Amino acid sequence: MYLYSDRATGDEIGDLIGEHGIDYEYSNQRGVLLIFSFQNTDNDFVYVTQVIEEIYQIIAGKEQRQVFDEHFLVRTPVIRCSPREAFFGKKKKLLLEQAKGMISCCCFKQVPPGIPILILGEEITDWHLQQLPPNTVLAVVKE
Structure with missing residues (x-):
């Protein structure tokens, strides 16, 4: 799953996810990459969903930024x-x-x-x- 926002960098999102004990594969200025496998349970996905909703509430009030370099x-x-x-x-x-x-x-x-x-x-x-x-x-x- 690749997460990006027009309100926060991928590194910022990665930090917020990490604070909730979720490991991610990679982050940079554009987004953060989460990788799941057959070892993940339904409860894991429920927890990740809850964390993403919480992070959305945190960054929703921030100022918009340009997500991708148009060129x-x-x-x-x-x-x-x-x-x-x-x-x-x-x-x-x-x-x-x-x-x-x-x-x-x-x-x-x-x-x-x-x-x-x-x-x-x-x-x-x-x-x-x-x-x-x-x-x-x-x-x-x-x-």
Whole structure:
């Protein structure tokens, strides 16, 4: 379950959830990720629901904030080959800055919420250099 709000950061929500004894997988400025498994009981879900309702009451009075960077979601990737071609093609590994202009053989996602930053078959551009850490090693199509 991915929780986000226009009234609090994911880190703030994570802190509030943690105060109630609920562990979460990950949090950042955008949201908090809860992971459940077959080991969770109906009572666990009832408790999480109660805690979320309580947290909602706490943050409902806060001032609204921008949830997502609008520019992040409107990007149109430059696809140079199919993901299948990139996956099965000959590859080499390079540092991110060396890979600019090449075709990616890997996928990077912003977690949470799982928004792709780079997908197989996509050309690596200046935008990727801004989004990924500079020491990132990428698999690219060997030309």
